[in-house]
Amino acid sequence: MATPEQQSAAPSAYLPAQAPPGGPSAPGFGPAAGYGAVPAPHPPAFAQHPPAHAPNPALTHTPPARAPKAPASGTGPLARLRRTADTAPGRLRLLAAGLAVLVLALGALTGWEVNDRTQAADQVVTHSQPLSQNAAEIYRSLADADTTAAAGFLLAGGEPHDVRQRYQDDLANATQLLTQAAAQSNGSDQAQNLVSQLNQQLPVxxxxxxxxxxxxxxxxxxxxxxxxxxxxxMQTQLLPEAQKLSDTEVSRLDSDYRDAGATPWFSYAFGLLTLAVLFWAQLMLFRRTNRVFNSGLLGATAAVLVLLGWLTTGVLSANSSLDQSKSRGATPLQALDVARTNSLQARTAENLNLVARGSTTTYADQWTTSSKADATALAHAQQLAPGAAADSIGQARQQFTVWTQKHDAASAKNDAGDYQGALDATVGTGADSSQPVYQKLDQDLAAAVKVEQAEFRSAAQDGRDATVPVVFAAGVLALLAAAGVLTGINRRLAEYR
Amino acid sequence: MNTKSRGPRMRRLRTAALAAVLATPLALTSAQAAPLQAGDRPPAVRAAALTDTPSCDPTKSLRPSTDESGPAVSAIKKRGVLIAGVDQNSYRWGFRDPATGQLQGFDIDIVHAIAKALLGDPNKVQFKMVPTAKRIDAIKSGSVDLIARTMTITCARLNDTAFSTAYFQAGQQVVVPKAAGAKTVDDALKGKRVCVADSSTAQDYLEKNPRGQASLTKVGNALDCLVLMQLGQVDATLTDNAIAVGQAAQDPTVQVIGPSLTNEPYGVAISKSSPDLVARVNAVLEDYRHGPWQDSYHRWLEDYLGRGAQPPAANYLP
Structure with missing residues (x-):
């Protein structure tokens, strides 16, 4: 077998010895077609067969007469193309152009598809995940403001400073998050509407x-x-809107995750097609010229293979990081948000039950439902949480147990007619009050949120960055492949000169 | 009752009319912002005649008794705490002192007096807040022993619950923003969005005697009407003058417009199945009318309703 080096060293060594297997019926790529008089660059080859005087009869099937006739048939680009296709070097040129376009298109398609993925991943990192977390925080701040306002009201003789401060922090936090959401939630009309409604209602x-x-x-x-x-x-307008905003952002996050993890099927399919066409071209050249290897085309094939390999590696590595960002970040965060919301709803119910003072059993029932849901949600959040966050949630669950015990004690006092005692045991600052317990629980959950947020960010950024080099690689490799195609075919073309 | 002769029925009517006349000084003083005219008395009498069907004098209650061996009274004594349904939204009647968080007011004083008589300690009370519309339910379900919550004794309500003797005489009037410039009740209600407490006698009245109101908004508590009025969502509130003056006291930009449209005797609501408690509470009120009532009135209501008011006389069943 001849190596490419050997082939290029004696480009036309085998040419005269054997007629192309295609025979006279097939259009030839061999030398000495219509422009047979072109001198060859490698004189040693022509020492044996001067092509100008003895064109291979098998390759002269294209009647030379048609060449002069062609100009009369039209002047448009199609006609010119047909004229070019009528000659063997013309066909070679067309092949070169076709192959070059094919590999460049593959590069562009891959770059485009991967760039889409990268942008979706970037959207996950910089927009949809922070926005979905934002929305959850907006809900939490609003619900907390409502609970704190009720608690402050219950505490007779002027509310303590930290209760007042907490209410103000909640409002400031909600306002700031709404402003961020308004600035960032580009694209989604529904999200923008909800944010603007919340922005109007909050001051009211x-x-x-x-x-x-x-x-x-x-x-x-x-x-x-x-x-x-x-x-x-708050309960009938703002919170349902905040919940809707949260749902919108979460579904947007899911869709961005889907886009970010999309398999670049077009690139793969087009890559395989390009490989097939390259193989076919080499086969044809081999049949016409009897040269086994064309280094340019081989190089192009290799470049396309590397491109597809790089693409696969990049996509797989990005998918693994994105999956991790979801399993260790986004998903546990959502579970944690549910747990925080349930804790807050249970706390609100507990406080409003004291405000209502027995006028309705709604809040007592709401406490039962919310605290039950909270126990489940906390367990679920802990199960999903990565290491350090799971520890914080574990501590929060212990606080939750203490909290429910204190709630039962306060509730027993209330049932026995000791309203003031129940009040002290619920919103007071003393040791037997559930207020510090609830605050500790909330802090533990906030710590877990921080950990999971960090986990999410680092993994999602890895996922986004994994596909960035693929775009550049696709561009460079496509250019290399195109160069290989052109040099490879130029070699063959040169044999006509 | 239907078998009774004509005489007592006439006398009852006269009593009701007298009660309405007696109530007029209240209406007069309560409506300082909108002075009543001399012609106010006849509508009040008419209203009294309208609400009292000949077969029913709602203010008649069981004769007083200090016997504490009945099932309801012994249950309370055994429990050691009186469960009372009250309101925390009626200024000067049942409301929270923001400094201490304690409930206080004219209604609350009566509950303390009952607790003191039954249990020896005025503070052995568990207060439950009961929305206007839930008062009958709370009595029927037994979640409270009694309700002292500006509750009007009516014949319709007597089907569901028993009442003590009347401890206060009120009537319905209209609260409107001064800026509305209404001079009469018709000015204040015609074509206006009117607010009432759900299941209140005001709602009953407007549903039976529409005054051309554009719409009727029902809320959990009459005070919620003042919030809606301040926020411009309703134009006028129909409620008992006792409550109405409390609203005017909280917001100097609203006024109470008379005359009283109805006759509203307040009583302590108690389950029909606890006649022993009704009799015991009537005994407490007997004593309460002489001294404590006037002290409580002086403390909570005199500034708004005027000096020198006296409790309505007890009216007992034969």
Whole structure:
């Protein structure tokens, strides 16, 4: 077998010895077709058979007469193409152009498809995940503001400083997150609408709570009526909207994850097609010229193979990082958000039950439902959480147990008619109050959120970055392949000169 | 009752009319912002005649008794705490002191007096907040022993619950923003969005005697109407003048417009199956009318309803 080196050393050594197997019926790529008079660059080859005088009869099947006739048949590009295809070097040129276009198109397609994936992954990292977390935080801040307002109201003789501070922090946090969400949630009309509704309603809610406070300080029961009105607005308008916003952002995150993990089928299919065409071209050349290898085309084939290999590696590595960002970040975060929301709902129910003072069993029932759901959600969140976060959630679960015990004790006091005792055991600052326990639980969960957020970010960034080099590689390899195609075929073309 | 002769029925009607007349000074003083005219008395009498069907005098209650051997009273004594349904939204009647968190007001004083008589300690009370619409349910389900919550004794309600003797005489009036410039009840209600407490006598009244209101908004508590009125979502509130003046006291930009449309005697609601408790509470009220009532009135209501008011006289079943 001849190596490419040997082949290029004696490019036309075998040419005269054997007629191309295609025979006279097939259009030939061999030398000495219509432009048979072109001098060959390698004189040794022609020492045996001067092509100008003795064109291979097998390759002259294209009547030379047609060449002069062709110009008369038209002047358009199609006609010119047909004229070019009529001659063997013309056909070679077309083949070269076709192959070059094919490999460049493969490069472009791969680059485009991978870039789409990378952008979707970037969207996950910089937009949809932070926004879905944002939305969960907005819900939490709003619900916490409502609970804290109720607690502050329950604490007679002016609310303590940290209760007031907590309410203000909640409002400030919600406002800031809404501003961020408004700036970032480009694209989704529904999200924008919800954010703008929340932005309009939040100041109204805050105003109602302040009116409630001002009235309450003057000893007017009107304050309690305002607080009920404000709380009702929060529960029936703002929180459902925040929940909808959260759902919207989570489904957007899921769709971005799908896009980021999309298999580049077009690139694979087109890559295989390119490989097949390259193989076919080499086979044809071999049949016409009897040269086994064309180094240029071989190089192009290798470049395409490397491109497909690189693509596969990049995609697989990106998928693994993205899967990890989901399994160790986004998914446990969502479970954790559910647990935090349930904790908050249980706490709200506990507080509002004291505000309602037995006028309804709604809040007692809500406590039962929410605390049950919270126990399940906490267990689920711990199960999904990665190492350090699982420890924090474990601590939160211990706090949860203490909290439910304190709740039962407070509830027993309330049932026995000791309203003040129940109040102290629920919103007071003393040792037997569930307030510090709930706060500790909330802090533990917040710590777990931080850990999982960090896990998410590092893995998702890896996933995004894994496919970035593939885009460049695809470009460079496609150019190399095109260069290989052109040099390879130029060699053959040169034999006509 | 139907078999009774004409005489007592006439007398009952006269009593009701007298009660309405007696109530008028309250209405007069309560509506300081909108002085009543001399012609106010006849509508009040008409209203009294409208609400009292000949066969029913709602203010009649069981004769008082200090016997504590009945099942309901012994149950409370055994429990050691009186469970009372009250309101925390009625200024001067049942409301929270924001400094101490304690409930206080005219209704609350009566509950403390009952607790003191039954259990020896005025503070052995578990207060339960009961929305206006849930008062009957709370009594029927036994979740409270009694309800002292500006609750009007009516014949319809007597089908579901028993009442003590009347401890206060009120009537319905309209609360409107001063800016509305209404002079009469018709001005205040016609074509307006009116707010009432759900299942209140005000709702009953407007449903039976529409005053051309554009719409009727029902809320959990009459005070919620003031919130809606301040926020511009309703134009007027129909409620008992006792509550109405409390609203005017909380918001100097609203006024109470008379005359009283109805006759509203307040009583302590107690389950029909606890006649022993009704009799015991009536005995407490007997004592309460002489001294404590006036002290409580002076403390909570005099500033808004005027000086020198007296409790309605007890009216007992034969």
């Amino acid at each position: 809610y805050a105003g109602l709570v302040e009116t409630a406070r001002a009235d309450d300080r003057q000893g007017l029961p009107l304050g309690a009526a305002y607080l009920r009105y404000a709380s009702n607005m």
